[in-house]
Amino acid sequence: xxxxxxxxxxxxxxxxxxxxxxxxxxxxxxxxxxxxxxxxxxxxxxxxxxxxxxxxxxxxxxxxxxxxxxxxxxxxxxxxxxxxxxxxxxxxxxxxxxxxxxxxxxxxxxxxxxxxxxxxxxxxxxxxxxxxxxxxxxxxxxxxxxxxxxxxxxxxxxxxxxxxxxxxxxxxxxxxxxxxxxxxxxxxxxxxxxxxxxxxxxxxxxxxxxxxxxxxxxxxxxxxxxxxxxxxxxxxxxxxxxxxxxxxxxxxxxxxxxxxxxxxxxxxxxxxxxxxxxxxxxxxxxxxxxxxxxxxxxxxxxxxxxxxxxxxxxxxxxxxxxxxxxxxxxxxxxxxxxxxxxxxxxxxxxxxxxxxxxxxxxxxxxxxxxxxxxxxxxxxxxxxxxxxxxxxxxxxxxxxxxxxxxxxxxxxxxxxxxxxxxxxxxxxxxxxxxxxxxxxxxxxxxxxxxxxxxxxxxxxxxxxxxxxxxxxxxxxxxxxxx
Ligand code: C2O
Ligand code: CU
Numbered sequence: 001x002x003x004x005x006x007x008x009x010x011x012x013x014x015x016x017x018x019x020x021x022x023x024x025x026x027x028x029x030x031x032x033x034x035x036x037x038x039x040x041x042x043x044x045x046x047x048x049x050x051x052x053x054x055x056x057x058x059x060x061x062x063x064x065x066x067x068x069x070x071x072x073x074x075x076x077x078x079x080x081x082x083x084x085x086x087x088x089x090x091x092x093x094x095x096x097x098x099x100x101x102x103x104x105x106x107x108x109x110x111x112x113x114x115x116x117x118x119x120x121x122x123x124x125x126x127x128x129x130x131x132x133x134x135x136x137x138x139x140x141x142x143x144x145x146x147x148x149x150x151x152x153x154x155x156x157x158x159x160x161x162x163x164x165x166x167x168x169x170x171x172x173x174x175x176x177x178x179x180x181x182x183x184x185x186x187x188x189x190x191x192x193x194x195x196x197x198x199x200x201x202x203x204x205x206x207x208x209x210x211x212x213x214x215x216x217x218x219x220x221x222x223x224x225x226x227x228x229x230x231x232x233x234x235x236x237x238x239x240x241x242x243x244x245x246x247x248x249x250x251x252x253x254x255x256x257x258x259x260x261x262x263x264x265x266x267x268x269x270x271x272x273x274x275x276x277x278x279x280x281x282x283x284x285x286x287x288x289x290x291x292x293x294x295x296x297x298x299x300x301x302x303x304x305x306x307x308x309x310x311x312x313x314x315x316x317x318x319x320x321x322x323x324x325x326x327x328x329x330x331x332x333x334x335x336x337x338x339x340x341x342x343x344x345x346x347x348x349x350x351x352x353x354x355x356x357x358x359x360x361x362x363x364x365x366x367x368x369x370x371x372x373x374x375x376x377x378x379x380x381x382x383x384x385x386x387x388x389x390x391x392x393x394x395x396x397x398x399x400x401x402x403x404x405x406x407x408x409x410x411x412x413x414x415x416x417x418x419x420x421x422x423x424x425x426x427x428x429x430x431x432x433x434x435x436x437x438x439x440x441x442x443x444x445x446x447x448x449x450x451x452x453x454x455x456x457x458x459x460x461x462x463x464x465x466x467x468x469x470x471x472x473x474x475x476x477x478x479x480x481x482x
Contacts, residue, residue: 035348039395042341043449046432053146054096062088062113064157064169065106071168071226072194078201079168080107086226087190087247088171091155093147095178100144103135107164110134112141114158115173116286116411117269117434119148122454125413126158130381130455130473134159150177151269152188152243152288160378162249162463163206166194166217168226170247175269181335183241184326187232189318191255191283191307192247193219207464212359212367215407216250216285216462222307222315230318236299237326241265242291246283249463252407252437253283254309255317260297263334266290266431270416271338273430282309284409284437286461292334299325340430343447346420351445352396353388357438357460357470358403368469369460375469387458387472390450392479401443408470409461411435415476417448435461450476 067081082088093099105111112135114126124145128134135141147153153173157164172188180186195217197203211217224230234240242262246253255278263275267289281289301322307315355371362368368375376384390396397420402408416432422444438444459471 032348032350035345036395039341039343039346039349039447040393040449042343044339044341046339046341049148051096051146051148053098056097058091058093058097058099060089060091060099060101061104062101063104063106064111066108069168069226072196072221072223073228074196074200080164081168082171086168088155088169090171090188091173092176093173094176095147095150098144098146099173100142102140102142104140105135105137107137110136110159111157111164111169112159113143113155114413115143115153115155117151117153117288118145118173118175119414119452120145122414122452122456125454125456127381127413127457128159130457147175149269150175151266151271152245152290153269154245154247154288156247160467162217162467165247165463166206166249167202172243172245174243177335181241182330182332184238184330185234185240186243187240188243188245189224189230190226190245190247191253191317192223192226193251194221194223195219196221207365207467209366211250211464212365212369212468214250215252216464218251219248222251222317224318232318232320234295234320234322235324235326236295236297236322237329238295239330240293240295242293243288244283244291245288246285248285250285252285252309252409253307253317254280255283256280256306256308257293257303257320258306259303260293260295260320262291262293263336264289265292265334265336268416268432268434270432272336273338273340275334275336276430280308282437284407284435284461285463286409286411286435287433287437292336295322297322299323340432341418342428343418343420344426346397346445346447347426349395349397349447351399352390354399354401355387356401356403357408359406363469365468369465370469371458371472374472376471377469378467378471381457381471381473384473386455386475389475389477390448391477392450392453394449394479396448396450397445398448399443399445400438402438402441405440406465407440407462408438408465409435410438410458411461412448412458413456414452414454415448415450415456417446419444420447421445452476453478
């Protein structure tokens, strides 16, 4: 990290400590303020590094339009696609560069583009009627920002997402490190599923009662990069960076590499503090994992990668074929050595907000999903007060209580958080997330230090649950100390 960033980080932490000391001490007999200050200090420069734009601009154009493509095992599937491909093009930008993306809407309905996991300025977040007006059919909108964190992100519409994402609108955004680790290969696998009808086309019934009562729309065809027969060909001795994204509406994947031993180096874009084994990691809708795959096997072999979320009904995802031997092997340290706070002692911080998750009958689909008893109609966020207000640079502990039997991958826009506990028992994940899966009747605690002011969204990434109300907003107000 360049030294100016370190300096900024240290200055910011000092300011925070000072301002909360001045504000906190007298009114804080039990010492929760003190522990909260300690938790912010532990963060160190983990998230507060500021990237200086270097003046270089990467320009892309995305055109969202209907198309007929060979995807999901069909010769001609009627989809909605960015630039005529599903998944859409992979956008790459290097840390320090500015990304400029001109989006044109040639769909029969409004759209927007959301940059999932990216700490964007609020106005670039792609939330209709909150951060921008919807992009009407025929219209364009240009997104422009300088990413603050390297990693694997993705983009997708934020209007009628349960339909638009399901029809094929999504793609990956890779923010490269200033000096990327020298992997032999950098590969992206986008995991998705499709519900095709008897006519072998996308079933046009969206947000059905069945989808809403269960974990959203689970399809009958599973694909990797739009294909049912994806094969990765490598040579023995290669070291591969394999980026996985779950772009499905509702399905959770547990990818297992039988016979190979990949390590997780990043989750939801951010590097871990140490690499860990990929061991039944639940890749919920919206989640990404970056794997460090060292192919230490004989010169010719074939491995299957299988989704084992359901033990009874595994899904074949892709194969890895080893052919030939690499002559000169790469040896470099794992990039998973980021600073991630342990945040032990979080139990003594107060719970800033409890958020109950449940369902009730009513609403446009007959069933509503709610945060604290309120369902948001899809596009009226500006008409609701924010669910909570958080302060920039301050540690917050949030508790989510799932009062239902369904799965809810909860996603916060514009920030990273760390999972602290499940059902009251501390968990020690050496990484940040932007999306966390909450299981049936489970409660979880997360810790977050918001760093970007604005009105942000929080929603379930089971897109049918979100459409049926499980969306809300919260406000991050600028710190008094700045
Ligand atoms: Cu990927 Cu608001 O979501
Ligand atoms: Cu949900």
